[in-house]
Amino acid sequence: MSAPAFGMHLADVVPFNLPSIDYRLIAPILILMGAGLLSVLVEAFIPRRGRRPVQLIVVFVALLAAFAMVLAAAGSRAVTAEGSIAIDGPGLLLQGTLLLVALLAAMLMAERMVDPSGDAFAPRASTLPGSEDERQFTQRGYLQTEIWPLFCFSVSGMLLFVVSNDLLIMFVALEIMSLPLYLLAGMARRRRLLSQEAAMKYFLLGALSSAFFLYGSALLYGFSGSIDLPVIADQITAKPSQSWLLMIGAAFVLIGLLFKVGAVPFHQWVPDVYQGSPTPVTGFMAATVKIAAFGALLRVLYVALGGLQWDWAPMLWIIAILTMVVGSVIAITQTDIKRMLAYSSIAQAGFILVGVVAATREGLASALFYLIAYAFTTIGAFAVIAMARDSSGEATHLSRWAGLGRKSPIVATAFTIFMLALAGIPLTSGFIAKFSVFTAAIAAGDTWLVIVAVLASLVAAFFYLRVVVLMFFAEPGPETATVAVPSVFTTVALAAGATVTVVLGVVPQPVLEMVANADVFIR
């Protein structure tokens, strides 16, 4: 066979069709990836002193441009890129939220005022903690501007994660989202060993969960002959007889996603990683990963495994209960505020799961609303944590927060708003969120689950309020942290978080309409 004949042979057998890709709809993802590439080039070609401003411009312009593209795509319902990406109401809504929250997180990451020696990141992550190198770099005011390309890639992964319509692209998106986070988690400026330890754990356990996800995808492919979510759904209805391949595959895929969500028993990384990471990264991670992972979880459950609802619902019931109870109860015993919020985020994941289990339109809408409310509250709370400091860095031990309300009433009031919202007290976003999730679950017949959820939120309210009491009722002592005066970045992020939290509690109507109109996932 001669060489030209080989080429002809190919052309004869398979007419090669160019894949149809609607670039307008995937523009937000492309913009963020492009921004990531651009900021890698910035790292390479701009002199060190000029990198930070240029990077900030790239990141903020990209986030805003991507958000504009999401707005422009509003109302679209289409499957593109040969079935691998599904743009629909929930997907766009989550993308928009992700971008806004990422914008606030980027502001926290850009903050340079609260720490006298620079931002929240190690001046050079490669230096040994406590070494002469580290001191020299700190003294010279070096900043690790590589965080920005990593940030861009992570956000692009999240955007892709919530709209991926097949398991392969979902896996790739999962990794694009996670890999930069593993790195960012290990780059804290202070308490670097703790940070590196956290990054290591996050990476190892994340790899394990990815393995579960991947193996599950392979098994689902074995069952259905496809990795497209809608095709899997069709195969489930076409082959209703029991198939272990399907069950084990579904279980493994769900395990991979539940890990990212932070559901019990796949939650143990959460406290360590939340505590060890630089606080802006913790806020970023806590808010956005939760959104992205729940987006993907909802899509897998509702689109691919909708036909299996009777099988996965009891399992998720148990996981939701475990998650709420373990998260709420253990949070009570925590003395470090970042760890406490980590357990709180576990408990909150449980509450969202209550809406997910409902598996109705209302369940979906309420879970989406909960995610939006939770994300803004969380980012605001971590903004405050980043500001409460002493000479050696952030003062995260609860005892250091005693009397903070008397020293800095405004910041403490903002933090109180966030705590009240997380506790689900009325006139905050958290109340509406909890209420809509619980009513959706009751309407779907999960009354007992809601009773457990309400009891868990009762327990949870206790530790949230404890912080408030500590801040306002205790007298400030010499141990009390001081609140650093932030630049406009943190101020804006904090104000935005607090405003959204209150507005969603007092006038939640527009957002509730939005989640209700987001409709269901496209199939």
Place this chain on the structure above:
Amino acid sequence: MEQIMPATGAFSLIWVLIALPLAGAAVLLLGGRMTNKWGPYLGVLTVVGSAALGVVMLLQMMGLPAEDRSIQQVAYRWVFADGLSVDMAFRLDQLSMVFVLLITIVGSLIHVYSLGYMEHDPDRRKFFGYLNLFVAAMLLLVLANNYLLLYVGWEGVGLASYLLIGFWQVKPSAAAAAKKAFIINRVGDVGLGLAIMVMFVTFGSVTFADVFGQASAASEGTLTAIGLLLLLAACGKSAQFPLQAWLLDAMEGPTPVSALIHAATMVTAGVYLIVRSNAIFDRAVWAATAVVVVGLITVFMGAIIGSAKDDIKKSLAGSTMSQIGYMITAAGLGPIGYVFAIFHLLTHGVFKAGLFLGAGSVMHGMNDGVNMRRYGALRKVMVITTITFFIGYLAIIGIPPFAGFWSKDEIIHAAFEKGPVIGALLILGAGITGFYMSRMVAMTFFGKARWEDDVHPHESKAVMTIPLIILAIGSTVLGMALLFWGHIEEWLEPVTGIATAPSPLSTAATIGISLAFVIVGASIGWIMYLRREVPITAPRGSLLTRAARRDLYGDDVNEVLVVRPSYWLSRVLVWFDRAWVDGFVNGIAAFVGGFSGRLRRYQSGFARSYALSMVGGAVLVVLALLLVRLS
């Protein structure tokens, strides 16, 4: 069905009733130190303004025909999701009208009184801010036109009460009391929250109009469930058995707070809730019966505790529990009793506020001492306080023509209409009331002075005594005024409905018997505590006395049933989650010890045990899925 009128005239300002104190709270709490000087006065003014507005609205309402008195004002659409639509809307009808007046007028008096009482407190501004916040939340509670908004007010008053009980946080007992009040109240709130969700699922709406309109269509089982959940909520907020334990501890708060929140208004929110939900309780017989049982138990628990406590405020708190027990019992009687529950609520709000403020005046003169065994003979130095307190005393034990007589007598009469046992028990309760109130008055104002050495009692300032006088006048005339001039029965009838049944005892006989019991009880009290000198240290007392001093073991029961199990649950969970795999503490130790081989060992140690639990979780998830399939 009832018709709901749009808000016109003064009614278009319903929102202002709430907005005024809320704005006051905002200015005081957010304004910082610059409002220190004039802030408290602003706080008083906002509540007085609301009271004035309330009076104007009352006048306009009185000019309307009875069926047009239910006014609704929609501020804006608050929550609207699939199938659920809730407005930020207010409903002012005859029931909420009387509450608005009670809250704003008593609230105004207590605000004025606080100007004197809290004069030397460095955090005075914050105190008035919290008080304003409370008034706003309480008004929201009674003005809401749907359960969800009511819940907002419900949580709001809880929060304000929590802040105010813990106001003197430097006292660890105050901090603990605040925490306890909060936790027990949350249990009640769970009931309300669940009730609202069940309502939404059953009726598709949570507005009063829709829920009551469709109540007849719902099954009795559902209504009973809703009723019992509402009762749980009422028990939490109104300190009824079995959620009564917090009220006694709540007396750690400043006395004006005890008067306003823990006597006159917030604790009666449970009564409001049950009366407001009359359409549900009318159709849920078992729930209504449960209400009566809870009310009766609390009448006696409160009375017994009130008889044994030596702390004047705690004794009054026991009495509050007991009196609210009367109201709850009346509310459980159904249409026979609703009106009188509210009637007693109003008179009680006035005379109990007066009694608490009187107690506050006494404490003010006694260096904040609360032990009645160290009081005595105060009538000579505190004339106005003594007289006003004595009027309150006559009102609460039910001597004609003072306010309490009329309302309590109506409840007892209604109880006889329902069943003689209930009536008989209530009369017995009235007798005990006579006893413990006489004991209090005797120990405080009569007998010999048993003051501590450095105490020099004196009458309080006018800013404190004037509210006392006004409340005393109210305690004297309010009962007659409401009954004969205000026609409270006809006034409330469109909201609550009214019914009568033949009673085994004639009105005169009921009055006679209950008065006889009261006089006997009171005489025992006077004789026991005046004839013999009151010992400064409490005698050991009977078994019942000792039990009552320990709040009838309320705390111990909570400890065994709630606190210990949750403690153990927490311990077990922590053990499962961390202790077994943890060593985090060791990790910290290694971290402090520097970068060493040990630290690295711990690092991988954690990751591998976390991974292990993930594998365990995976086994469980797979098993769970497979078991569901196989079963």
Place this chain on the structure above:
Amino acid sequence: MSEGINLGETIVFWVCAGLATLGALGLVLSRKAVHSALWMALTMINLAILYVANSAPFLGMVQVIVYTGAVMMLFLFVLMVVGVDASDSLIETIKGQRAAGVLLGLALGVLMVWGIGSALAGVAPAGLERANEIDGGNVQGIARMIFTDYLVAFEATSALLITAAMGAMVLAHRERWAARPTQEQLSKARFLSGEHPGNKPSPGIYARHNAVDTPALLPDGTPSELSVPRPLRARGDVRPVDHADMTEIAEIEEVDAT
């Protein structure tokens, strides 16, 4: 045995699958990283053979070239360069961790083998030809998929690679905060430090072997620790000096002397 699978294939499967599993177990259970890497190579090669046997020669070749060839060799290079630190403890500090690990691992394994086995028991294979029929071959099939159905996934992977490279650089690249010292400065510093400025003795001098693990012998016949690279010393991989050799050397020297 299902139709379409001949005896040869069956034998190949069981042999290769067994070896691959053995390699995987060896990877986990080996105490030394180098051994683990080699076990992994065994697994990879056997998987490659299985792919080829399944009419997927391209995948098989890629497996050998990329994994066994590139990735594994890279692992080994890294291990060589970094060296294995003897302080890596393999002692289990958590009580019950091993037992629980084995137990849960086995439980998961049993569940999966049982589950997947029973799911696939009755499945008739479609035949190898069918799979390649659609696109006219293995390579063509993969090419079509990569450039049509999974184009986005394929392109998005580049973000992953960039992140990985970036991460490696951030964590490992050591920047200088001062100018690099010149040859002259270095030389001065070396002499001023007061330590021995010259080279350390090479391994194997005066010894019987000249491998890196054989210490040089000093004139009095004692081994010089300095001559063996530090990682080997740390690991304890230093060849002991054989005294029989010493006498032999002495004999040789005598012969030379005469």
